[in-house]
Amino acid sequence: MKGKLPAGEVIDRAVQMLADLVPVSGQAARVAIDEVTAGLLDARFLVIETEADLMLRGEQALAAEARTLLGKPTACVGRDREIGMLVALFAECLEEPRAQAVLVTAPAGRGKTRVAHELLRRVRQRDAPALVWVGRGEPMRKGAALGLLGQVLAGALDLHDGEPIEMRRETIRARVAEDFSGADAQRVSAGGSPGA
Numbered sequence: 001m002k003g004k005l006p007a008g009e010v011i012d013r014a015v016q017m018l019a020d021l022v023p024v025s026g027q028a029a030r031v032a033i034d035e036v037t038a039g040l041l042d043a044r045f046l047v048i049e050t051e052a053d054l055m056l057r058g059e060q061a062l063a064a065e066a067r068t069l070l071g072k073p074t075a076c077v078g079r080d081r082e083i084g085m086l087v088a089l090f091a092e093c094l095e096e097p098r099a100q101a102v103l104v105t106a107p108a109g110r111g112k113t114r115v116a117h118e119l120l121r122r123v124r125q126r127d128a129p130a131l132v133w134v135g136r137g138e139p140m141r142k143g144a145a146l147g148l149l150g151q152v153l154a155g156a157l158d159l160h161d162g163e164p165i166e167m168r169r170e171t172i173r174a175r176v177a178e179d180f181s182g183a184d185a186q187r188v189s190a191g192g193s194p195g196a
Contacts, residue, residue: 031055032053032055033053038054041056045058057162058160076115076118078111082115083118083122086115087119090123090130120134133152133153133156134152135155136148157171159172173185173189176189
C-alpha cells in the first residue's frame, strides 16, 4: 500500500458518482446523492431522480407527508388536544373571516413539526379548500430578518433552491399574471410598490 491513500466504500462511491455526474448546461450547481443518503434525508428535503442519478434539489418549507419509520408513516400520538384546538381555530376563521395567529412553542424535538404536519393533513381533508403558506423561522440563517417571508413566498410560488434565476423570474411572472395584467403585472413581478 505504499504511495496509496486508504479509501473506503464511501469514498469509492463518491468518486464514482462524481465521475458519472452528467453536466447540464444552464442549470445551477447540483448536489448528487446516492440512494442510501436519499433514504436518510428528512421529508423536508426535495430529492429528484434524473436519468443518471439522484439530486438534492433543495429544502421545502414543510413537507406534505409525515415522517416515516422504516418506510412506513408513523402515527401521531398524544397531541389530539393541541391539534383539536388548532383545527377548531381554523374552523372559526372559516365561519367568521378574520386574521388569527397561533404560536406553538416547545423545546427542540418535542413534536412541533409533527403537530404542523397533522394540522395540515386535517385541514386538507376538509371540504373547504385552503391555501396554506408555510415558513420556518431560522435565526442563524443568512438574511433571517426577511428569510421567513422569502420561504413563505418561495413555497407559495413553488420556487426551489438551485433553480436558475431566469426560471424563478418566469415562475413569478406567470403567477402574478393570474391576478394582474399589463403595467400592474410588470410592476408587481418586479417588486414595485403600489402607485409607483
